[in-house]
Amino acid sequence: TARRAAALGTTVFTELTELAQRTGAINLGQGFPDTDGPRAVIDRAREALVTGANQYPPLAGTPALRSAVARQRLRRYGLSYDPADEVVVTTGATEAVTAAVLALCDPGDEIIVFDPCYDAYQASADLAGAVCRRVPLRRGVDRFGLDPADLERAVSPRTRLVLLNTPHNPTGKVFTRDELEAVAGLCRRHDLVAVTDEVYEYLTYDGTRHLSLASLPGMRERTLSVSSAGKTFSLTGWKVGWACGPAALVAAVRSVKQYLTFAGGAPLQDAVAHALDREEAWVERLCGQLQDKRDLLTTGLRRAGIEVIRAEGGYFLQADVSGTGAADAADFCRTLPLRRNVVAIPTSAFSTAGESCRHLVRFAFCKERGLLEKAAQSIAAPP
Ligand code: PMP
Numbered sequence: 001t002a003r004r005a006a007a008l009g010t011t012v013f014t015e016l017t018e019l020a021q022r023t024g025a026i027n028l029g030q031g032f033p034d035t036d037g038p039r040a041v042i043d044r045a046r047e048a049l050v051t052g053a054n055q056y057p058p059l060a061g062t063p064a065l066r067s068a069v070a071r072q073r074l075r076r077y078g079l080s081y082d083p084a085d086e087v088v089v090t091t092g093a094t095e096a097v098t099a100a101v102l103a104l105c106d107p108g109d110e111i112i113v114f115d116p117c118y119d120a121y122q123a124s125a126d127l128a129g130a131v132c133r134r135v136p137l138r139r140g141v142d143r144f145g146l147d148p149a150d151l152e153r154a155v156s157p158r159t160r161l162v163l164l165n166t167p168h169n170p171t172g173k174v175f176t177r178d179e180l181e182a183v184a185g186l187c188r189r190h191d192l193v194a195v196t197d198e199v200y201e202y203l204t205y206d207g208t209r210h211l212s213l214a215s216l217p218g219m220r221e222r223t224l225s226v227s228s229a230g231k232t233f234s235l236t237g238w239k240v241g242w243a244c245g246p247a248a249l250v251a252a253v254r255s256v257k258q259y260l261t262f263a264g265g266a267p268l269q270d271a272v273a274h275a276l277d278r279e280e281a282w283v284e285r286l287c288g289q290l291q292d293k294r295d296l297l298t299t300g301l302r303r304a305g306i307e308v309i310r311a312e313g314g315y316f317l318q319a320d321v322s323g324t325g326a327a328d329a330a331d332f333c334r335t336l337p338l339r340r341n342v343v344a345i346p347t348s349a350f351s352t353a354g355e356s357c358r359h360l361v362r363f364a365f366c367k368e369r370g371l372l373e374k375a376a377q378s379i380a381a382p383p
């Protein structure tokens with residue numbers, strides 16, 4: 001094995017989903033829903049399979065999906081992109097992020113990420129030989145905040161990119177306009193490119209709105225905005241994603257993508273185009289259901305004496321288990337499947353910060369209500 005591969009190890013998701021399957025525990029670890037997306041979209045994909053959309057689509061993605069992505073960006077964020085050279089379809093947001101990092105960073109270049117963050121960011125930096133500089137998301141009274149001074153401290157002459165995820169995995173934070181202004185200001189002052197991971201763009205709660213960094217002044221021309229169909233339409237297994245941005249950034253992603261996957265699954269792409277054009281009402285209902293599920297799990301955990309930091313968006317909430325008697329969150333999660341029949345992930349799996357995440361656990365609430373109720377009851381039951 002090459003050092004490059006050995007260093008990557010096994011993701012926490014594979015490990016914990018296997019543990020859940022082995023023990024029969026409720027999987028609040030890996031974030032995927034247990035009910036599928038809109039029927040009409042799945043029927044579209046089936047139709048595409050039988051009517052013969054079964055050969056390579058264009059490298060950049062089918063024209064129908066690229067146009068639908070452009071329409072969605074215009075409708076939701078007032079941003080216009082040319083489907084011909086400002087949109088690229090990828091195998092999930094994961095490929096878009098990895099291709100962007102490989103395409104935009106030379107070895108030794110630095111990427112500003114936030115801590116904690118989705119594990120794929122560090123891995124894609126490692127593959128590119130780039131270095132992650134981590135800006136802490138600081139836990140406040142009821143949410144995770146961003147201190148602009150921390151941002152400024154992370155910049156160096158080698159900084160190339162800011163990789164921003166909002167709504168955020170694993171904290172449940174939705175970046176506010178002020179926080180995004182701080183990121184935008186930093187990018188403009190230091191001439192940085194931003195890559196935004198917006199896979200939870202539709203999933204925000206209590207009236208909070210997701211803002212796309214590209215819509216802030218001076219950012220359209222320096223931002224590659226990434227998203228995918230997985231979370232929005234509860235189709236995580238389809239792995240259809242995309243990136244939009246100025247032609248030069250999209251061309252860089254396309255050039256790397258040629259040799260990662262060349263293209264993604266043809267029959268799924270036009271079905272996702274249909275979903276983007278037609279299923280916003282479905283997504284709105286999903287969002288309401290997720291908010292209820294968040295509340296259900298939050299209440300259950302609080303009943304068990306566990307402190308919960310309110311999730312503003314996405315699939316996950318943060319719980320502080322320091323009152324439970326466990327040595328730390330890793331210890332809590334190690335014994336949780338056997339003690340309580342539940343799997344959850346210590347937030348330290350997404351962080352290098354040490355102390356600040358030591359007692360935090362990430363719970364996924366994108367699961368059936370019955371399962372969430374069962375999990376909360378089991379955690380709250382006497383030992
Ligand atoms: N980014 C974030 C923040 C995620 O939580 C996930 C996990 N779904 C992904 C990217 C991966 O998205 P996709 O399945 O579209 O590759």
Ligand code: GLN
Pocket residue numbers: 011013029030031032169
């Ligand atoms: N995004 C999901 C999570 O954070 C799943 C990621 C994965 O399986 N790689 O749980």
